[in-house]
Amino acid sequence: MEVAVRAVARFLKVLADETRLRMLWLLSNRRELCVCDLMQALGITQSKASRHLATLRHAGLVVDRREGTWTHYSIVSPQDEMERALLDTLCAKLVDHPDSGQLLQDLQRWIESANRDATCMTRQGR
Amino acid sequence: MEVAVRAVARFLKVLADETRLRMLWLLSNRRELCVCDLMQALGITQSKASRHLATLRHAGLVVDRREGTWTHYSIVSPQDEMERALLDTLCAKLVDHPDSGQLLQDLQRWIESANRDATCMTRQGR
DNA sequence: GGACAATATTCGTACAACCGGTTATACGGT
């Protein structure tokens, strides 16, 4: 019974990070995104992106789908009742958040940019 | 605009601690509690209790009311829309949580115990 | 199988958070 509160705290700790919040927010608005999209949209290093995605994955908040060399991540509803409720509240409220527009705009800009094809060579065939 | 996501993360960080979660849970079930009640119910040192209460106070999640030497703490709904929503979800879900019974039981046991009067001498006149 | 691209992991380090124990402050009773 001691374990349970600890689990809640651990879960909240996963959420309590700027980068991971931004990632969740972007993922909740797109069906899926690959690592390079996230690192470009958020302007972070590859190592940083991968590390935080691993944290989210271990917490059961996202799942990865391998397709060739790419790894696509998508959000997944946690099985735990409380975790799901908290995540839903968070994402719902993030929509009204002043930052949300900017965040999505940055992502959109990157996805439409010419650099995207230049950086990810093999992507052109898709 | 960069500031805002940071604020959300900071808020979640305040929530992401076992002791503070237990305190919030207890406070959400009692109108108010003094520090010595919390430290006894949770079985923690005075220093620890005071420190975490200060954190909650600075985050605007609780307010203190001085009455003589005692400080009574009570929960307060945050002004920020998202913070309030998250806190509400958390407390609502904590009710169904397996730990909740034990937690309240510990508090009740302490409040009714003979030790309470013995420890807090001046309390008898109230 | 070699070269290269996308992603993951490891390593060493800086920094923040938590802790117990101690000291300081504030208040009430005598």
Place this chain on the structure above:
DNA sequence: ACCGTATAACCGGTTGTACGAATATTGTCC
């Protein structure tokens, strides 16, 4: 004014977390 109690603030040590840089892994193409 003095003493004891309740609480807050400080201090040194330990642990946890995030970071960049470098390295490893995995898959693709030739």
